[in-house]
Structures are given as C-alpha cells and as structure tokens.
Amino acid sequence: MFWKIVGALLLAWVAFMVIGSVVGFLVKAVFWIALIGGAVFLGTAAYGAIKGGKTNKQIRS
Incomplete structure (x- = not known):
C-alpha cells in the first residue's frame, strides 16, 4: 500500500x-x-499616418 501511494504521488508530481x-x-x-504583433501594428499605423498625411481625406455627405 505504501508503494502505491508513493507511486501515485510521483506520477502526480511528474504530471504537474x-x-x-x-x-x-x-x-x-x-x-x-x-x-511582435503590437510592434507591427504601431509600425503600420505610423506608416499610414506619415504616408496618408499629405492628402486631405474627408467624408462628403
């Protein structure tokens, strides 16, 4: 019985x-x-802000 308890504890320890x-x-x-995803997102946002800043884009209704 003692070895069953020791074996079960050892098995539980290895599993954990x-x-x-x-x-x-x-x-x-x-x-x-x-x-990495955050860095790519910030790089894409900065590139879009720099590249798209020259034209004035407005929504016309």
Missing part, C-alpha cells in the same frame, strides 16, 4: 511538472507573439 512546462512555454509564446 509536464503541464507546468507546457503552460509556461505557451505563456511565453503568446507574450512574444503579442509583442
């Missing part, structure tokens, strides 16, 4: 280690994707 490493990797990946 694997799940923790996968979740940690996913959090880091999502962070870097968001950071």
Whole structure:
C-alpha cells in the first residue's frame, strides 16, 4: 500500500511538472507573439499616418 501511494504521488508530481512546462512555454509564446504583433501594428499605423498625411481625406455627405 505504501508503494502505491508513493507511486501515485510521483506520477502526480511528474504530471504537474509536464503541464507546468507546457503552460509556461505557451505563456511565453503568446507574450512574444503579442509583442511582435503590437510592434507591427504601431509600425503600420505610423506608416499610414506619415504616408496618408499629405492628402486631405474627408467624408462628403
């Protein structure tokens, strides 16, 4: 009975280690994707503001 408890605890510990490493990797990946996406968005917005600033675009009704 003692070895069953030790084995179950060891299995739970290994499972938590694997799940923790996968979740940690996913959090880091999502962070870097968001950071790169934000930089691309800001670059595109700046380019549009600089390039489109010469013409006066108005909505006519």
